[in-house]
Amino acid sequence: MIKEKCGVFGIHSEVDKGVSKKIFHGLIALQHRGQEGSGIAIFNGMTINIKRGLGLVMEVFNEHVLSMLRGKIGIGHVRYSTTGYGKLEEVQPFIENLNGKKFALALNGTIANFYEIREELLRKGFKFSTNTDTEVLAKLIAYYYIETEDFVEAIAESMNILQGSYSVVLVNEEGELYGFRDPLGIKPLTYGTNDNEVIIASESAAIESINGLVLGDIRPGEIFRIKESNIERKLARTEKKRAYCMFEYIYFSRPDSTINGILVYNARYNLGRMLAQLYPADADIVIPVPDTGNIAALGFSRESGIPISLSLIRNPYIGRTFIRPSQKMRELSVSLKLGFVKNEIKGKRIVLIDDSIVRGTTISKVVSLLRSMGAKEVHVRITCPPIKYPCFLGIDFPTQRELIASNKTIDEIRRTIHADSLGYMTIDGLIKSIGTDELCLACLTGEYPVRGICWKKLEEVFGVMRR
Ligand code: 5GP
Ligand code: MG
Numbered sequence: 001m002i003k004e005k006c007g008v009f010g011i012h013s014e015v016d017k018g019v020s021k022k023i024f025h026g027l028i029a030l031q032h033r034g035q036e037g038s039g040i041a042i043f044n045g046m047t048i049n050i051k052r053g054l055g056l057v058m059e060v061f062n063e064h065v066l067s068m069l070r071g072k073i074g075i076g077h078v079r080y081s082t083t084g085y086g087k088l089e090e091v092q093p094f095i096e097n098l099n100g101k102k103f104a105l106a107l108n109g110t111i112a113n114f115y116e117i118r119e120e121l122l123r124k125g126f127k128f129s130t131n132t133d134t135e136v137l138a139k140l141i142a143y144y145y146i147e148t149e150d151f152v153e154a155i156a157e158s159m160n161i162l163q164g165s166y167s168v169v170l171v172n173e174e175g176e177l178y179g180f181r182d183p184l185g186i187k188p189l190t191y192g193t194n195d196n197e198v199i200i201a202s203e204s205a206a207i208e209s210i211n212g213l214v215l216g217d218i219r220p221g222e223i224f225r226i227k228e229s230n231i232e233r234k235l236a237r238t239e240k241k242r243a244y245c246m247f248e249y250i251y252f253s254r255p256d257s258t259i260n261g262i263l264v265y266n267a268r269y270n271l272g273r274m275l276a277q278l279y280p281a282d283a284d285i286v287i288p289v290p291d292t293g294n295i296a297a298l299g300f301s302r303e304s305g306i307p308i309s310l311s312l313i314r315n316p317y318i319g320r321t322f323i324r325p326s327q328k329m330r331e332l333s334v335s336l337k338l339g340f341v342k343n344e345i346k347g348k349r350i351v352l353i354d355d356s357i358v359r360g361t362t363i364s365k366v367v368s369l370l371r372s373m374g375a376k377e378v379h380v381r382i383t384c385p386p387i388k389y390p391c392f393l394g395i396d397f398p399t400q401r402e403l404i405a406s407n408k409t410i411d412e413i414r415r416t417i418h419a420d421s422l423g424y425m426t427i428d429g430l431i432k433s434i435g436t437d438e439l440c441l442a443c444l445t446g447e448y449p450v451r452g453i454c455w456k457k458l459e460e461v462f463g464v465m466r467r
Pocket of ligand 1: 289358
């Protein structure tokens with residue numbers, strides 16, 4: 001099965017000193033992007049060594065393991081889980097052999113036409129050991145490398161065929177680091193420098209976590225090659241318009257990251273202010289569902305003048321609750337994750353702010369707990385417009401059937417979650433708040449920015465249903 005929504009990191013250093021440790025720290029800064037598994041691949045001047053494992057970065061790596069990963073140029077990856085822990089052989093980076101020479105790559109995104117490419121490569125005699133799009137990407141680059149004997153060319157040729165979202169880091173045994181990004185720029189990819197280093201990362205906060213200076217984005221459709229500390233840039237493919245994943249701003253990225261030139265904190269703050277303008281409420285306090293509701297709640301509070309109350313307490317040691325095998329487990333995990341300060345809640349008219357409603361599990365449970373603690377009214381405000389369509393481009397939403405907004409009106413949802421009022425951000429308000437209209441809104445509108453996708457095959461492969 002395909003896994004998406006991950007984090008990637010890469011460093012090209014002039015000195016063989018603590019590089020794997022920096023990648024390790026970079027991955028910890030990206031841990032929120034994936035908690036299922038993690039890996040580091042590093043070139044030691046002779047060969048690429050790799051360590052991968054299931055679990056958190058801290059669980060996979062320790063001083064001893066890192067001390068064995070010597071070298072100047074390396075990449076790392078954190079992987080997102082769908083249902084529980086996946087298979088070890090699907091954890092990235094992925095290593096590919098090229099007539100005795102190796103390269104390793106790590107991907108954030110989803111190659112939407114990977115199935116067709118896989119079939120074609122199988123016909124050409126390639127053998128696959130997993131069913132992942134990452135392996136297809138590696139084999140496709142290998143195929144073109146054998147033809148062109150040049151990585152930039154091989155990546156550029158591959159980009160002519162690839163459809164979907166892909167932000168990729170790659171290291172080879174020539175001692176080169178590559179970073180490249182799909183022409184729509186769906187998933188983020190930034191770069192920066194440190195003393196003797198060039199750094200590439202999914203988010204700017206990861207570059208800053210190792211004291212790097214953030215220089216900007218790898219542009220959509222661009223290939224970065226770092227060799228002997230020189231950056232060569234090539235715009236391999238361009239599209240008329242970009243399609244940045246709006247969910248990076250709503251939920252996924254850290255608020256202290258700048259994604260496509262926009263500080264995520266500002267986007268969330270503006271979304272909160274906009275909600276206060278669109279859906280004012282007569283209330284005593286504004287409470288965020290932590291952590292992704294926090295900054296929007298601050299914006300709502302400042303705009304409306306209603307004081308903020310941090311009376312929902314998140315246990316930071318509990319993993320993600322988004323997807324669990326059963327609905328029962330999902331409901332239980334809300335209680336495991338959130339504690340309530342009852343005195344603050346009792347007798348209050350509350351504005352409750354969350355980033356998104358997917359199945360509706362979290363918000364239903366939170367509203368009912370607030371009521372059981374004596375909340376007088378609960379007015380729900382959501383920074384993401386109704387999510388109605390599945391994502392094939394890097395976010396692991398459930399099937400359309402499970403998306404509560406795909407088959408209920410807003411008032412029906414309000415009744416289902418027992419809220420006194422419910423206000424969803426509008427698409428227009430979303431665009432204004434983030435500050436660009438070059439966004440992928442496919443999960444809201446059903447208009448997918450990627451052309452030429454064979455939906456039938458995707459439905460088969462992803463096992464989802466489209467209207
Ligand atoms: P629901 O409970 O409605 O199915 O999902 C919405 C909740 O899940 C919100 O609280 C939101 O913060 C969170 N959420 C939204 N997208 C994701 C995601 O991709 N991963 C995780 N872990 N949580 C998510
Ligand atoms: Mg949440």
